[in-house]
Amino acid sequence: MTRTWxxxxxxxxxxxxxxxxxLGGFESTWxxxxxxxxxxxxxxxxxxxxxxxxxxxxxxxxxGTMIAGAVGSVxxxxxxxxxxxxxxxxxxxxxxxxxxxxxxALGTLSLLALPRLLRVAVEPRGGTRVAVVVLLVVVGALLVxxxxxxxxxxxxxxxxxxxLVYLGLPTLLLISMSMSVSAQMKGGRGTRTxxxxxxxxxxxxxxxxxxxxxxxxxxxxxxxxxxxMARKGVSFVSMTTPSTSETPPLGxxxxxxxxxxxxxxxxxxxxxxxxxxxxxxxxTLAEKLHSEGYSTGAFLSSAALDGxxxxxxxxxxxxxxxxxxxxxxxxxxxxPTLGRWLxxxxxxPTPDRVLRTAKETxxxxxxxxxxxYGENQFxxxxxxxxxxxxxxxxxxxxxxxDPIPGEAGRAYGARxxxxxxxxGDLLQSLEADDMLDDWMFVIVGTRGYVPGxxxxxxxxxxxxxxxxxxxxxxxxxxxxxxxxRLEDVAATTLTAAGFVKRRFGDGYSLMALVxxxxxxxxxxxxxxxxxxxxxxxxxxxxxxxxxxxxxxxNASLYDxxxxxxELTDVQEEHPERTAAAxxxxxxxxxxxxxxxxxxxxxxxxxxxxxxxxGL
Numbered sequence: 001m002t003r004t005w006x007x008x009x010x011x012x013x014x015x016x017x018x019x020x021x022x023l024g025g026f027e028s029t030w031x032x033x034x035x036x037x038x039x040x041x042x043x044x045x046x047x048x049x050x051x052x053x054x055x056x057x058x059x060x061x062x063x064g065t066m067i068a069g070a071v072g073s074v075x076x077x078x079x080x081x082x083x084x085x086x087x088x089x090x091x092x093x094x095x096x097x098x099x100x101x102x103x104x105a106l107g108t109l110s111l112l113a114l115p116r117l118l119r120v121a122v123e124p125r126g127g128t129r130v131a132v133v134v135l136l137v138v139v140g141a142l143l144v145x146x147x148x149x150x151x152x153x154x155x156x157x158x159x160x161x162x163x164l165v166y167l168g169l170p171t172l173l174l175i176s177m178s179m180s181v182s183a184q185m186k187g188g189r190g191t192r193t194x195x196x197x198x199x200x201x202x203x204x205x206x207x208x209x210x211x212x213x214x215x216x217x218x219x220x221x222x223x224x225x226x227x228x229m230a231r232k233g234v235s236f237v238s239m240t241t242p243s244t245s246e247t248p249p250l251g252x253x254x255x256x257x258x259x260x261x262x263x264x265x266x267x268x269x270x271x272x273x274x275x276x277x278x279x280x281x282x283x284t285l286a287e288k289l290h291s292e293g294y295s296t297g298a299f300l301s302s303a304a305l306d307g308x309x310x311x312x313x314x315x316x317x318x319x320x321x322x323x324x325x326x327x328x329x330x331x332x333x334x335x336p337t338l339g340r341w342l343x344x345x346x347x348x349p350t351p352d353r354v355l356r357t358a359k360e361t362x363x364x365x366x367x368x369x370x371x372x373y374g375e376n377q378f379x380x381x382x383x384x385x386x387x388x389x390x391x392x393x394x395x396x397x398x399x400x401x402d403p404i405p406g407e408a409g410r411a412y413g414a415r416x417x418x419x420x421x422x423x424g425d426l427l428q429s430l431e432a433d434d435m436l437d438d439w440m441f442v443i444v445g446t447r448g449y450v451p452g453x454x455x456x457x458x459x460x461x462x463x464x465x466x467x468x469x470x471x472x473x474x475x476x477x478x479x480x481x482x483x484x485r486l487e488d489v490a491a492t493t494l495t496a497a498g499f500v501k502r503r504f505g506d507g508y509s510l511m512a513l514v515x516x517x518x519x520x521x522x523x524x525x526x527x528x529x530x531x532x533x534x535x536x537x538x539x540x541x542x543x544x545x546x547x548x549x550x551x552x553x554n555a556s557l558y559d560x561x562x563x564x565x566e567l568t569d570v571q572e573e574h575p576e577r578t579a580a581a582x583x584x585x586x587x588x589x590x591x592x593x594x595x596x597x598x599x600x601x602x603x604x605x606x607x608x609x610x611x612x613x614g615l
Contacts, residue, residue: 008096009068015097016064016104017057018169019144023108024056024335025049025176031332032183037307037319038328039297039368042181048329049180053173055335056108063107068100097152102145109137112334115604122600186318200440200472201377202289202497204489206253207419208246208302209387210445212237214416215466221413222399225424226468229441233470234478234514240463240524240541241447241486244456246304246612248527249446249486250312250382254284256490256505259527260588264311265596266530267304267609271311285490285504286315289378292499297372298380299365303354303608305382316380320364324353324608341604348607351615355388358422366429385419386412387449387615393418408451440471442493444486456529458539458548459566463526469496469514480513483543485524523584530596538593540581545574547581549593555582 028049032040040048113133120129151168213219215226216235242252248259251271259265263276275282286296297318307313307321324340325331340349365381385391393414403413423443430436445465447456456462465486474496491504495511502509512519521542528537531551539548544561556569557578563570571578586592601609 005069009065012068012071012097012100013061013065015101015169016068017061018173019057019064019101019104020060020108021053021057022169022172022176023060023105023112025053025173025180027056027112027333028052028329029176029179029183032180032329035308035332036322036329037186037313037316038322039186039318039320039364039371040328041185044328045183045185046177046181048327048333049177051327052330052333052335053176056112059111059335060104060108063104064100067103068096071096071099071103098145098148101148102141105144106137106141109140111338113137115334115337115602119602119605122602198498199292199376200497201438202294202379202493203439203441204253204285204378204380204493205423205441205443206250206380206382207386207443207445208382208384208447209412209449210416210419210465211386211448211461212239212445212464212466213461214386214413215445215468220400220402220404221395221417222401223416223420225420225427226443226466229427229443229470230468230479232476233441233468233474234480235469236467236480236484236510238481239444239465239467239484239486240526241445241465242525243527243529244447244458244462245527245529246302246447247310247312250305251310252487253444253446253489254286254312255282256285256487256503256507257282258487258506258525260525260594261506265527265536265594266598267612268598268601268605269596270309271314273311273314283505284312284315285493286378286380288315288490288494288501288504290315290317292376294376294378295372296378296380297365297368298382299361299368300380300382301356301358301361301384301388302382302612303349304612306605306608309605318368320361320368323356324349337604341607344607348611351388351611352390354608354611355384355390355615357388357391358383358385358419362422362426383419383422385422386415388415389615391415391418404451406452408453412449412451437472440473440493440497441469442489442496443468443470444489446486457550458526458528458537460546460560460564462528463524463539463541473498475514478514480510482513482519483522483524483541484510484513485522488522525588527594530598534595534597536594536596538585540585542581545577545581547578547585549585551593553593557581 032045117130117133120126120133123129214221215223216230216237241249242258243249243265245267247267248264251262251264252259255262262271262282263269264271273282274280290296296316298313298316299320303323305312305321307319313319322328322331325336330336361381361383365379369377369379395414395417399417400410400413403410427436430439444467448462448464450461467489487505488507488510491501491507491509492511494501494504495509508519524541526539528551530536535551537548537550539546544559546558546560549555555571557571557574558566559570582592
């Protein structure tokens with residue numbers, strides 16, 4: 001009995017390993033054909049499939065070993081089974097192996113479904129979705145048990161039961177491998193049409209944490225690349241971001257809509273597909289350019305910008321958001337995700353797991369560009385260099401003109417210098433390949449930054465950002481001093497590229513200002529991240545005047561021309577302006593200040609946002 005029992009454990013572990021490998025292989029196939037939006041070539045798909053099949057097989061084998069040890073010690077002792085064993089000289093599998101496979105399937109499928117369960121549990125009607133997923137897992141395990149029972153009962157008398165089990169599972173494994181490797185590469189070659197004459201490629205470079213006072217005339221540090229691009233193109237020196245959170249400004253850039261209009265006011269919220277209230281389609285810049293025949297790709301340096309979680313992936317064929325994963329596509333697989341969560345211990349990932357270097361992000365951009373040579377391309381490159389404390393740059397003293405005082409301020413200035421150098425390397429590589437003249441660049445900061453741990457607010461260091469237009473079709477040597485807004489970027493980009501689009505969403509094309517026409521006084525409204533009770537700070541900027549209300553509801557008025565550092569509240573001297581600003585905000589919101597309700601986040605997403613807030 002001891003020998004039989006040990007053999008049963010070994011056979012059960014092997015069968016469970018093969019079953020787990022099959023489940024892991026088909027999971028890889030599923031994510032590669034659905035949710036993976038990174039650029040994953042055939043060899044990378046094979047490695048992803050193989051690693052996931054092997055790890056999932058090991059997990060299933062662990063379940064199989066335990067179940068085979070328990071079931072195998074008591075099953076197969078009936079008179080019929082004993083008689084069959086005597087007649088054939090072998091151990092019949094039918095009484096015990098189906099339970100090993102079914103139990104292993106139940107345990108493995110439960111683990112594979114767990115990340116999805118945790119995600120849908122925090123969504124609206126999450127309880128119903130959880131119940132459906134649990135039911136599917138149980139039904140799947142029962143089907144494996146019934147199928148194994150049927151096959152083994154049918155063929156055990158002929159002595160071919162084991163062969164069917166051990167040969168059938170590898171066959172399914174090979175099928176899953178073939179389906180994974182043959183999955184279409186996202187944004188692969190030949191997915192778009194030939195380039196249209198006279199239409200430039202467009203590269204949108206957004207930089208989180210890039211302050212206006214670190215770029216251009218009077219900058220605190222030397223940024224020769226950005227200054228050269230500004231001299232050869234158009235610089236906007238008074239641009240205001242609509243939000244000092246990380247994600248909402250990007251939603252404003254891509255839709256031309258203020259976060260107050262879309263409802264995406266805080267990190268952790270999602271850009272809706274339609275406008276709240278009206279139900280009108282909320283088109284993104286990528287969707288517009290994709291409809292014009294552009295190949296679209298996004299390459300991001302922050303894990304906060306997860307495509308499904310933020311809604312920013314709409315319109316992009318490639319959306320490279322898989323930060324923190326060892327292999328491309330692995331961020332969508334269940335067991336690697338669970339492994340990361342366990343390694344983080346509930347504390348959230350370390351900064352180096354949520355922010356990656358500009359060089360790595362640009363390398364992935366270059367790979368995508370090579371696949372789409374000869375096509376119209378729209379590339380979104382998002383950099384987080386200025387706010388990434390894990391990066392260490394050692395610039396020359398001559399590059400640090402007037403850095404923000406303190407060690408943190410100097411380190412911030414050094415990171416801005418380093419980012420400028422990386423962008424310069426990108427331009428040089430394009431020029432070396434004789435492609436620089438084919439591209440139009442839009443470089444914009446999404447929010448400012450205050451080194452030293454200050455929380456984002458609606459002060460000028462956080463709300464004032466630079467913008468530069470450079471490249472094909474852009475007039476040279478232009479400077480726009482008028483107040484402009486981040487939500488004007490999409491319309492400006494389309495007009496500068498040759499599309500007649502004076503409005504996009506609520507944004508205006510700023511090319512009118514470049515051409516000397518007047519757009520009138522543009523109101524710039526900025527919103528800060530919410531505090532625990534959901535209340536946000538808000539500011540209203542009109543020319544030299546800025547009205548602000550902090551998260552606690554305290555109001556102030558500043559004359560930015562005489563007081564650019566916002567040190568003196570002049571409400572008493574200008575009560576009529578204060579009253580007008582308060583009336584305008586209440587008229588817009590229906591209340592004195594905005595509030596944001598951040599939905600519950602699944603464990604991994606919550607940890608990422610918590611880590612990023614601490615930087």
